[in-house]
Structures are given as structure tokens and as C-alpha cells.
Amino acid sequence: MAAFFANIDLTFLIVSLVKIVGFTFAAVLPLVTVCVYLERRFSAVIQDRVGPNRVGVPLTLLGFKKDVQILGIGGLFQAAADGVKFILKEDFTPKMVNTFYFWLAPCLTVVPALLTCAVLPFGSELNFSFLGLEEPVKAVIADLNVGPLYTFAIASLGVYGIVLAGWASNSKYPFLGGVRSSAQMISYELSLGLSIIPVFMVFGEMNLPKITQFQDAHGWLILPLWGDGLSLGRWVLWIPMLISFLLFTIAMFAETNRLPFDLAECETELVGGYHTEYSSMKFALFFMGEYAAMIIGSGLAVTLFLGGWSIPFAPLLGLDFQAGATPLWLGLLHIGTFFAKVLGFILFFILIRWSLPRFRFDQLMKFGWLFMFEAALANVLLTAVLMIWFPVK
Amino acid sequence: MATIIVKRPQLAWHEKAFISTLIKGLKITLGHAIKTLSQIIGRKPKVTMEYPEEKWDSNLPEYYRGAPALVTDEQDRERCVSCQLCEFICPPKAIKITPGEIPSDDPWAKVEKRPKEFEIDMIRCIYCGMCEEVCPEQAIYLRKDYAITGLSRKEMVHDKKRLYEIGGKRIGLVNKWNELK
Numbered sequence: 001m002a003a004f005f006a007n008i009d010l011t012f013l014i015v016s017l018v019k020i021v022g023f024t025f026a027a028v029l030p031l032v033t034v035c036v037y038l039e040r041r042f043s044a045v046i047q048d049r050v051g052p053n054r055v056g057v058p059l060t061l062l063g064f065k066k067d068v069q070i071l072g073i074g075g076l077f078q079a080a081a082d083g084v085k086f087i088l089k090e091d092f093t094p095k096m097v098n099t100f101y102f103w104l105a106p107c108l109t110v111v112p113a114l115l116t117c118a119v120l121p122f123g124s125e126l127n128f129s130f131l132g133l134e135e136p137v138k139a140v141i142a143d144l145n146v147g148p149l150y151t152f153a154i155a156s157l158g159v160y161g162i163v164l165a166g167w168a169s170n171s172k173y174p175f176l177g178g179v180r181s182s183a184q185m186i187s188y189e190l191s192l193g194l195s196i197i198p199v200f201m202v203f204g205e206m207n208l209p210k211i212t213q214f215q216d217a218h219g220w221l222i223l224p225l226w227g228d229g230l231s232l233g234r235w236v237l238w239i240p241m242l243i244s245f246l247l248f249t250i251a252m253f254a255e256t257n258r259l260p261f262d263l264a265e266c267e268t269e270l271v272g273g274y275h276t277e278y279s280s281m282k283f284a285l286f287f288m289g290e291y292a293a294m295i296i297g298s299g300l301a302v303t304l305f306l307g308g309w310s311i312p313f314a315p316l317l318g319l320d321f322q323a324g325a326t327p328l329w330l331g332l333l334h335i336g337t338f339f340a341k342v343l344g345f346i347l348f349f350i351l352i353r354w355s356l357p358r359f360r361f362d363q364l365m366k367f368g369w370l371f372m373f374e375a376a377l378a379n380v381l382l383t384a385v386l387m388i389w390f391p392v393k
Numbered sequence: 394m395a396t397i398i399v400k401r402p403q404l405a406w407h408e409k410a411f412i413s414t415l416i417k418g419l420k421i422t423l424g425h426a427i428k429t430l431s432q433i434i435g436r437k438p439k440v441t442m443e444y445p446e447e448k449w450d451s452n453l454p455e456y457y458r459g460a461p462a463l464v465t466d467e468q469d470r471e472r473c474v475s476c477q478l479c480e481f482i483c484p485p486k487a488i489k490i491t492p493g494e495i496p497s498d499d500p501w502a503k504v505e506k507r508p509k510e511f512e513i514d515m516i517r518c519i520y521c522g523m524c525e526e527v528c529p530e531q532a533i534y535l536r537k538d539y540a541i542t543g544l545s546r547k548e549m550v551h552d553k554k555r556l557y558e559i560g561g562k563r564i565g566l567v568n569k570w571n572e573l574k
């Protein structure tokens with residue numbers, strides 16, 4: 001036993017713990033609140049409203065003249081107020097529910113969503129040599145060789161949360177929402193997985209940090225504008241990559257239950273869908289799970305297709321990544337770039353939500369099985385054929 | 394009867410596949426977003442009035458119907474003769490009047506009646522203006538007060554004193570359609 005403990009690399013343990021806490025609880029969860037705020041403000045301006053602009057950073061309480069505002073847009077603390085509201089609300093469990101599953105369901109939505117953070121490279125490397133760490137710290141919690149597989153395996157658990165919520169609530173609307181959601185998620189998971197097979201064929205790799213490093217040096221997958229990216233082969237392969245990107249984005253909308261595919265919630269016809277019977281923090285957990293899934297999905301799309309943490313035209317600007325020789329400031333800049341890209345992608349999510357109407361359920365299933373699935377399969381074939389003549393490496 | 398067969402619009406393939414229509418939709422929503430955002434930041438004149446900072450008072454139209462209130466005439470006489478017409482016409486039954494007699498030693502003894510109590514329940518009032526319309530003495534008017542608030546039901550019932558406070562004085566002919574309206 002003593003030998004076992006002696007073998008544990010304490011530095012590794014501490015660094016991993018800091019990364020887990022830092023990325024999951026200090027980055028993704030606050031990002032959820034940022035998303036909620038963005039969603040409310042963005043939907044407001046789309047509909048010619050002002051949106052929540054009252055809850056400022058209360059500097060006036062500390063004796064300052066004015067509350068903090070960016071460009072006159074207030075309400076930056078709205079998300080915190082929303083959180084406090086959720087905590088203070090009554091947590092009501094209806095009498096007819098199956099209590100155990102009723103409690104399990106919200107956890108099953110949030111936990112998988114947060115678990116998938118583990119393989120996302122949110123930055124390149126951080127050089128902490130001044131703290132006595134010889135090797136630079138990789139800015140990813142788990143440097144797995146099967147990153148995307150792990151993500152899909154865990155993310156598909158999310159459907160259990162919704163199904164259990166629908167069933168345990170013992171009420172019509174949640175039941176319908178749960179049934180719809182399970183059908184939808186199972187059909188779109190297929191095309192989600194198939195749609196990015198061409199990407200792995202091109203990279204010859206399933207390790208997300210390495211995929212990002214490759215894109216940093218040779219141009220992003222759908223914007224190959226520098227390095228090797230300017231070769232003819234990359235531009236020919238750009239066509240299947242673009243198709244793959246579109247399919248992946250559409251499937252991700254369906255996976256995360258966002259409009260136009262939010263048939264599991266459907267405020268207009270199913271009241272609130274699977275979370276109709278939930279209140280207080282349990283409802284907030286569903287909310288958080290949904291947004292966390294959205295953030296991770298955006299992170300995955302950004303990592304695979306838009307170069308992850310890489311800065312555009314990095315080799316030309318001298319801001320590219322060199323293994324083991326990246327200064328700390330550049331490492332931090334990479335992290336900033338990653339989050340900026342993810343936020344941009346989330347804004348796109350929100351814009352789509354407030355532009356498109358919802359699909360009908362049969363349209364949704366037809367689209368998933370008769371178009372997405374076939375298109376993804378054909379795209380795999382197309383990439384394979386093209387790669388005979390234009391191998392990437 | 395003539396029947397019109399409505400023709401469905403013929404959609405091009407790119408419209409059916411949501412390609413051009415999606416772009417069109419995104420253009421509309423983004424256009425609205427940018428327009429409203431520049432209004433919020435202050436580059437363009439504002440459309441939304443941010444209420445508690447900016448009050449309605451200067452923006453109310455002439456014909457605005459606010460809280461109903463009683464008025465006195467130029468000699469500080471209560472105009473209301475408690476005929477109770479307004480009490481009967483009031484659609485939500487918001488008005489409650491207890492009529493009283495004017496004692497014979499009062500200088501206005503010839504008017505004979507005035508309200509002993511006059512209560513308008515502002516929770517019930519729907520600001521319809523019927524009371525103003527029906528009053529034969531031009532004693533009740535709808536003013537422009539719109540922020541009627543209170544912490545209890547009792548506070549929301551305007552009694553006679555409060556009504557005269559809001560109403561103030563109305564000078565001039567007792568003539569329904571004079572310019573003082």
C-alpha cells in the first residue's frame with residue numbers, strides 16, 4: 001500500500017486537479033451564465049427590445065459613482081441574480097412522481113455534459129517554469145487518443161436524463177417530451193458520429209490536442225489559408241470538409257435540443273416538455289446541462305473545424321505553437337482565443353434559435369434518417385476517394 | 394359565390410432546402426439586432442423609454458385617461474352633489490358614495506346634498522371614463538396620474554380627501570364641453 005502511494009506522481013495529481021477545477025468549474029459553469037445572459041440580451045435586440053439591463057455590478061454600494069457598463073449595456077450581473085433566484089425558489093416534488101428517478105434525472109443531464117469537458121483542449125501549453133515545473137502543462141484535462149469517441153460515448157448518456165425526467169414525472173407533457181427527445185437524439189447521434197469521420201480520415205488522428213496543433217501549423221480545416229493549407233490537395237478536400245462541418249453543426253443542434261430541433265421542450269405545445277414538473281435548482285440543473293452541452297458542442301466544432309485555440313495566420317504572425325517552447329503569455333492568449341471562438345459559435349446558436357421556426361416531428365425524423373444519415377455516409381466515401389489522389393501528409 | 398383558388402408559391406430548390414431562405418431569415422434577425430444594439434449603445438435615437446428613469450408625464454397624449462378624481466369649483470365648493478349617477482354607471486362598481494345633507498346654516502345650503510364619503514377602489518377601476526361622462530355637475534374628472542400604487546388593498550381605496558387632493562380645483566362654467574375639459 002505504501003509503495004502504491006509512493007508511486008503516485010503528486011505534481012501530476014495536483015496539476016490535473018487544478019485543471020479540472022479551473023476548466024470545469026471556473027470556466028465552463030460561469031460560461032453557462034454568460035450564455036444565458038447573452039441569450040437574453042441577443043434575443044432581445046433581435047426582437048427590438050432592450051432586454052435585462054438593470055442588474056449591474058453594484059459598485060455604487062462600494063462608493064463608486066456609477067455601476068460598470070460596457071458600451072452602455074448594463075445588466076452584467078443578471079445571470080448571478082437568476083442563479084440566486086433559482087436557489088431561493090421552493091423545490092417542489094409532486095406527489096405522483098417516482099422520486100428516485102425524479103431526483104436522478106437532473107444529475108444525469110448535467111454530469112455527462114460536464115464530463116465531456118475532459119478531452120477538450122482549451123489552450124496549447126502553459127509554461128510554469130517559474131513555479132519549478134520542468135515540463136510545460138498541457139491545457140487539456142485528459143490527453144486521450146480517443147477524445148471524440150469519449151465525448152460521444154459520454155454525451156449520449158445525456159439522453160437518459162431527459163428520458164428519466166419524462167417518465168418519472170408521471171405526467172403527459174414530460175412523457176411526450178421524453179419520448180420525442182429519445183427518438184431524436186438516437187437518430188441524430190448516428191449522423192453526428194458519421195459526419196466527422198472524414199475529419200479523422202484527413203488528420204489520421206483522433207487526439208484532439210494534436211489535431212489542433214496540426215491546424216495551427218497548416219491552416220484550419222475549413223479555412224486552410226496558410227502553411228500546407230494552400231496546397232491543391234487541401235482545397236480539394238475542403239469540399240467534403242465543408243459538408244462535414246455543415247452536417248456536424250446541424251446534428252449538434254439536434255443533439256443539444258436547440259431550436260429548430262427543440263421538440264423535447266416545445267414551450268408552445270408541450271408546456272416545457274420533459275422539465276415541466278421540475279422547479280427550483282432541479283430545473284436549473286436541466287438548464288445548465290443544456291447550456292453546458294451547447295458549450296462543449298461548440299468547443300468540439302471549434303476544435304475540429306476552426307482550429308481550436310490557434311490564432312488565425314499564426315505562423316505568419318509568429319504566434320504559432322512550438323512544442324515545449326511556448327511562453328506563458330502566448331499560452332494564455334491561446335486560451336483566450338479558444339474561448340472567444342466558442343463564444344462566437346454560441347452567438348451563432350442563439351441567432352439561429354431566434355430566426356428559425358421549429359420543425360414538425362415527422363419532418364425532423366425524415367430529415368435525420370433520409371438526408372443527414374445518407375449525406376454523412378456519402379461524404380465518408382467522397383473523402384476516401386479524394387484522398388487516394390490527394391493524401392494530406 | 395366566386396371562389397378564389399389560392400395558388401401555393403412555387404419554391405425553387407434552394408428555397409425548399411432552406412438554403413436561401415435561411416440566409417434571408419438570418420439577415421432579417423441580424424439586421425434587427427444591429428439596429429436595436431446601436432440604439433442601446435446610443436448611436437441612434439431611442440425607441441424604448443426606460444421607465445423609472447424617464448417618466449411618461451411629458452409624453453402623455455391630451456386624451457389620456459388616468460386616475461378619476463373629484464374637483465372643487467372656484468369658491469372651493471364641492472361640485473359633487475352625490476347624485477350617485479357615477480356609482481351606478483361605473484362598470485366594475487369601483488365607486489361607493491355615502492350621500493350627506495348640507496346643513497341649513499351652510500352658505501351652500503341651497504345645493505342640499507354633498508357626499509359624506511366618496512370612495513373609489515383603484516384596484517377595481519378600469520379607467521373607462523364613464524363617471525366623467527355621466528356626471529351632471531362636472532365634479533369628477535379623469536386626471537393624468539397613472540402610477541397608482543399602494544402596499545395594501547386599503548391603501549388602494551381613494552377616499553374623499555385623497556380624491557380632492559388629486560383633483561384640485563376646476564374653474565369655469567359648469568358646462569360639459571367647454572374648453573376646460
Ligand code: SF4
Pocket residue numbers: 472473474475476477478479480490527528529530531532533
Ligand atoms: S361625482 Fe358627479 S355623478 Fe358622481 S355623485 Fe357626484 S355629482 Fe353625481
Ligand code: SF4
Pocket residue numbers: 461482483484485486487488513517518519520521522523524525
Ligand atoms: S373610470 Fe370607469 S371604472 Fe373608474 S371609477 Fe370611473 S366609471 Fe368607474
